[in-house]
Amino acid sequence: MMEDYTLPFWIYLTVLTVFIGGAMKKMILASHLSAASTLVAWLGATVLVERLWAFCLPAAVLLALLGLTWCLYSSITSRPLPLLPAQGKAVFITGCDSGFGKATAKHLDALGFEVFATVLDMSGEGARELQRTCSPRLTLLQVDITQPQQVQQALLDTKAKLGLKGLWGLVNNAGVCVNFGDSELSLMSNYRGCMEVNFFGTLNITKSFLPLLRQAKGRIVTISSPAGDHPFPCLGAYGSSKAALNLFMNTLRHELVPWGVQVSTILPSSYKTGQSSNTAYWEQQHKQLIQSLPPALLEDYGEDYVSETKELFHTYARNANPDFSPVINTITQALLSPQPRVRYFAGPGVGFMYFIHSYFPFSLSNKFLQKLFVKKKLMPRALRKQSGFDMDLNLHNNNNNNNEEKLIK
Structure with missing residues (x-):
């Protein structure tokens, strides 16, 4: 048949x-x-x-x-359901010094939420802007999410202000990319730094505030990254921490169904956030990396190879989208939609990237990712030397063959 x-x-x-x-x-x-x-x-x-x-x-x-x-x-x-009212609902947002966190805190405050916004620096420009532009409902809290004592103090302060009312929303926004480059060139401190903030810090915040969220049958909204699902070159440390975060949130989503707490993950495209466009910061990180690498490893890759990676990242960051509105609107949808989605793609191209990753062969999807992020032109120095040696060897063999042919003639 x-x-x-x-x-x-x-x-x-x-x-x-x-x-x-x-x-x-x-x-x-x-x-x-x-x-x-x-x-x-x-x-x-x-x-x-x-x-x-x-x-x-x-x-x-x-x-x-x-x-x-x-x-x-x-x-x-696709017809949008009417959003739930924001009035009377409290939301806790991490990482509000700049970027998505600061913009989200301002937007949700304007909608009528009671906002608890955490910052690393209470005297910084981001904190001062929030105090200057937001309503008295907004509460600023100085919290480093990697410090358990500060997280517990923030929980006590939030409880004291909420009284008997639970917490409607937790927006896990705080995150960091300590450095980026080839996985072999990334320092162990880079891996640990990303994991401490992006995974363990977010884990600690989420576990600490879960009793308040369960009380209100609220929402957990986590800002993650497509790097946690796709093998972007040069993002091994950052992507690994986001992959751990994605798996934890997916597990938590299943476990919290009986409690009525809904969990959503937001996957943004490229935006100008945090330190991504801070040239001085990345120059310092690059200098520290060069000084910390073992001489033999730096010799194999070449300082020019490492510098090219840094320049490519700067170019990528300069071209990133400065308009946060797709992400802010998505966070609002996840908090107020009667039926929030499990995953939200925020920004152009993210859904298409996941489509290619899901339905195309690995060879094609990998090439797509390599073209999408950093487009390396240099090979590591050791491979360039080897390639040059092979070319010289082939040329030498060809000359020998020609001489032998002449002798035979």
Whole structure:
């Protein structure tokens, strides 16, 4: 029976399977179906495909019908539900000195939230701007999320101000990229620094405030990164910490279902946040890296190779989006939507990147990532030397062969 089908049939079947599979995946993620409901949905899709084949519809007609069905479904399900009121709801936001945190604190305060905003420096420009522009509802707290004592003090201060009221939202925004470069060149202190803030610090904050969130049946909204799901070159330390964070949040999401606490993760595209556009900071980090690398390792890679990576990152950071509104709007949706999503893509290109990662072969998706971030032109010095040696050796062998041919003649 198998040999009766031609190549166009299998191409048609593949396209149909990818189309329906992708549609079902989106519907399941959007609808938050349980495991049993998911199984039923997939079985239904399988029966649908089998029945459509039985009708022997032409490929174009069948795909057109499926496309029309999907468009109708999307138009119905994409209609935004009215957001919940912000008044009377309290939200705790980490990392509000600058970037997403500061912009989110200002926006949520303007909506009517009671905002608790943490900063590293109470006398810094970010803290002063929040005090100057926000309402008296906003409370500033000096918190380094890697310091358990400061986290506990912030919890006590928040409890004292909330009274018997629980906490509606926790926005885990604080994060750091200590340095970036090839994994072998990244110092162990870089790995530990990223993990301390991005994973352990966020873990500590989340665990500490969970009783207040459970009391209010509230929301946890975490700003993560596509680097936690995709192997971006030169982001091994940062990406590893975000991967740990993503897995923890996914686990927590399942565990908190009985408590009525909903967990969302936001995956932004590239934005000018924190130290990303601070040239002096990255120059200092680069100098420290050069001084800390073992001489033999620096010789193998070359100082010019390390410097090129730094320059490429500067170029990437300069071209990043300065408009935070897609991320801020997404955070607001996750906090106030009656049915918040598990994952939000904030910014252009993120959904497309995940589509390529999910449906394309690894070889293609890896090339896409390499072209997307830092486009290296230099090879490590040791490989350049080896390549030059090989070229010299080939040239020498060719000359010897030519001489031998002359002697034979």
